[in-house]
Amino acid sequence: MTDSPDARLRNALSTQRALALLDDSARDALAASARVIALDGDAAVDADALYLLLEGHIDLIDADHGGRVALALGELFGYGTAARVPEPWTARADRGATVARFAAADIDAACAAHPALRAFILPGGAAVNARSTDPHLNLMTTPVRALVKRAPITLAPGTTIRAAAQLMREQRVSSVLIVDEAGHLYGLVTDRDLRNRAVAQGLDIERPVIDIATVAPMTMDVRKPAFDALLLMARHNIHHVPVMDGDRVAGMITATDLTEQHSTSAVYLAGDIYKQTTVEGLAAAASRVRQLQQNLAAAGATAYSTGHIITAVTDAITCRLVQLAEAKFGPAPVDYVWVAAGSQARSEQTAKSDQDNCLVIDDSYDAAMHGDYFKAFATWVCDGLDACGYIHCPGEMMAMTDQWRQPKARWMQYFRKWVDQPEPKALMLTCVFFDLRAIYGKTTLLDELRRDVLAHTRDNRIFLAYMVSNALSHTPPLGLFRSLSTIRSGDNKGTLDLKHNGIVPVVDLARVYALAGGHDAVNTHDRLAVAAASGEISEQAARDLRDALEFIATLRIQHQARQLAAGLNADNFLRPDELSNFERSQLKDAFSVVQSLQNVLGQRYQAGRF
Numbered sequence: 001m002t003d004s005p006d007a008r009l010r011n012a013l014s015t016q017r018a019l020a021l022l023d024d025s026a027r028d029a030l031a032a033s034a035r036v037i038a039l040d041g042d043a044a045v046d047a048d049a050l051y052l053l054l055e056g057h058i059d060l061i062d063a064d065h066g067g068r069v070a071l072a073l074g075e076l077f078g079y080g081t082a083a084r085v086p087e088p089w090t091a092r093a094d095r096g097a098t099v100a101r102f103a104a105a106d107i108d109a110a111c112a113a114h115p116a117l118r119a120f121i122l123p124g125g126a127a128v129n130a131r132s133t134d135p136h137l138n139l140m141t142t143p144v145r146a147l148v149k150r151a152p153i154t155l156a157p158g159t160t161i162r163a164a165a166q167l168m169r170e171q172r173v174s175s176v177l178i179v180d181e182a183g184h185l186y187g188l189v190t191d192r193d194l195r196n197r198a199v200a201q202g203l204d205i206e207r208p209v210i211d212i213a214t215v216a217p218m219t220m221d222v223r224k225p226a227f228d229a230l231l232l233m234a235r236h237n238i239h240h241v242p243v244m245d246g247d248r249v250a251g252m253i254t255a256t257d258l259t260e261q262h263s264t265s266a267v268y269l270a271g272d273i274y275k276q277t278t279v280e281g282l283a284a285a286a287s288r289v290r291q292l293q294q295n296l297a298a299a300g301a302t303a304y305s306t307g308h309i310i311t312a313v314t315d316a317i318t319c320r321l322v323q324l325a326e327a328k329f330g331p332a333p334v335d336y337v338w339v340a341a342g343s344q345a346r347s348e349q350t351a352k353s354d355q356d357n358c359l360v361i362d363d364s365y366d367a368a369m370h371g372d373y374f375k376a377f378a379t380w381v382c383d384g385l386d387a388c389g390y391i392h393c394p395g396e397m398m399a400m401t402d403q404w405r406q407p408k409a410r411w412m413q414y415f416r417k418w419v420d421q422p423e424p425k426a427l428m429l430t431c432v433f434f435d436l437r438a439i440y441g442k443t444t445l446l447d448e449l450r451r452d453v454l455a456h457t458r459d460n461r462i463f464l465a466y467m468v469s470n471a472l473s474h475t476p477p478l479g480l481f482r483s484l485s486t487i488r489s490g491d492n493k494g495t496l497d498l499k500h501n502g503i504v505p506v507v508d509l510a511r512v513y514a515l516a517g518g519h520d521a522v523n524t525h526d527r528l529a530v531a532a533a534s535g536e537i538s539e540q541a542a543r544d545l546r547d548a549l550e551f552i553a554t555l556r557i558q559h560q561a562r563q564l565a566a567g568l569n570a571d572n573f574l575r576p577d578e579l580s581n582f583e584r585s586q587l588k589d590a591f592s593v594v595q596s597l598q599n600v601l602g603q604r605y606q607a608g609r610f
Contacts, residue, residue, distance in 0.1 A: 056097030187213030303553030458518030
């Protein structure tokens with residue numbers, strides 16, 4: 001063992017894919033803080049240090065699950081990496097193995113000074129336990145009840161506006177709840193309501209406070225995860241949410257409460273979006289999504305939470321564009337609902353997403369009377385989304401396309417034809433338009449359509465067999481002996497398509513499970529959970545698929561974050577040499593899980609088409 005770094009260590013730092021991001025002086029400082037250690041056998045390594053393999057051979061062994069990964073020279077393991085030691089991975093070294101050891105404090109300091117390192121190393125040990133350190137995942141495991149800090153401040157509907165303002169001042173709160181004698185929630189009044197609806201309007205402050213209240217406000221159950229409150233605020237541009245315990249008012253949570261959980265960037269970005277009055281202003285706000293994704297990746301956020309956060313911003317942009325379109329063209333002549341399809345519907349978007357959407361219009365729609373309005377309306381919104389970075393769908397699966405802007409009855413005809421006559425194009429359209437979620441408008445139009453579709457697909461073995469065959473057209477890129485099979489030609493030669501050969505196969509499997517069981521869940525994780533609960537697949541298979549999806553999607557998000565940090569456009573094509581041996585092994589395991597369950601589903605329905 002030696003305490004002074006030598007030329008060999010400096011060279012190793014300059015060629016290591018993460019540490020090479022440091023400038024010369026930063027690498028010299030890190031080298032000076034390192035200890036070079038010889039290891040042999042089951043290595044005595046600790047959790048509060050990062051290790052760099054300089055010479056020899058080290059295997060990481062997971063005794064509980066039988067995993068074994070051989071590290072390559074120049075690979076990192078330990079603190080801040082996915083390969084955490086001593087648990088669950090044990091480092092086993094051959095005689096002559098040499099590593100450089102870096103103290104956790106030195107790594108944290110390097111990450112703070114050079115944020116690009118966070119794409120590979122997560123300070124504070126974040127990668128050691130993503131479930132406890134991902135702030136967005138913490139919100140998913142923290143019940144709303146835990147954020148309620150005090151008993152609700154309530155007033156009767158007949159209380160004067162003056163008395164309401166005085167109570168808010170005395171209690172130092174920004175809102176009060178309006179409840180009746182039985183404790184039923186009537187409405188909500190915020191300090192903004194006092195300013196905008198009372199003072200600015202010159203309203204008599206002796207009038208009842210219910211006159212300026214938001215009646216029947218959106219609420220959150222005390223047992224729901226706090227993450228649901230975050231999304232509710234982001235999607236609807238609200239900063240106060242009453243918390244309910246059954247019919248009883250339990251309290252209030254605000255955006256400030258979530259700020260203390262370090263997770264409200266999406267809430268405030270959404271708030272800024274709703275302030276915009278032009279497409280240009282929305283485009284400027286939308287440009288911040290790229291940085292938001294980089295921040296989420298740097299914080300070690302899971303792919304699941306990242307997808308929900310990024311999609312919540314897309315929802316806000318879409319809603320604001322629809323509102324501006326109504327202001328421009330006037331109120332809609334009949335009811336409608338703007339519907340997201342694809343990854344936006346599933347809440348699985350990243351910073352690189354095109355737009356897939358449609359309009360479901362009330363059956364009172366008359367093409368001669370209303371057609372021009374909805375055509376101009378939909379075209380303006382779709383063009384606005386394109387200006388905000390959500391490019392026009394190459395396949396024209398958008399509400400601006402006449403075919404995808406139809407009354408509910410016509411949509412029902414579409415789906416029944418696709419199910420009854422499952423030719424290739426019909427299967428492709430089913431894949432796009434079965435993943436639907438209402439964004440703005442009369443949501444019951446979509447609810448009624450979905451119920452009709454699910455009733456038609458449930459246990460329909462012939463249709464499901466065709467859907468399975470279509471799903472199996474996207475397979476994981478595994479070659480002989482579990483080798484990674486890269487793209488062989490074209491601009492992306494030598495890369496793995498993480499979207500179409502990694503994520504899409506899992507999405508397709510989950511969609512088939514949902515169609516077979518008649519389940520209305522849309523998010524892929526949610527579909528897998530429901531499928532397991534209903535017996536479509538085993539609990540273990542569902543967990544394996546969710547873990548595989550999370551790992552593949554996280555690799556894609558981190559890959560895109562590195563591209564964005566380098567000023568490049570994000571894509572889905574990853575070169576295997578960007579991965580460590582550990583990551584390659586994990587990726588092969590994930591692909592194997594997907595491949596295995598594809599085979600199971602194929603065997604189940606293989607006779608259905610004949």
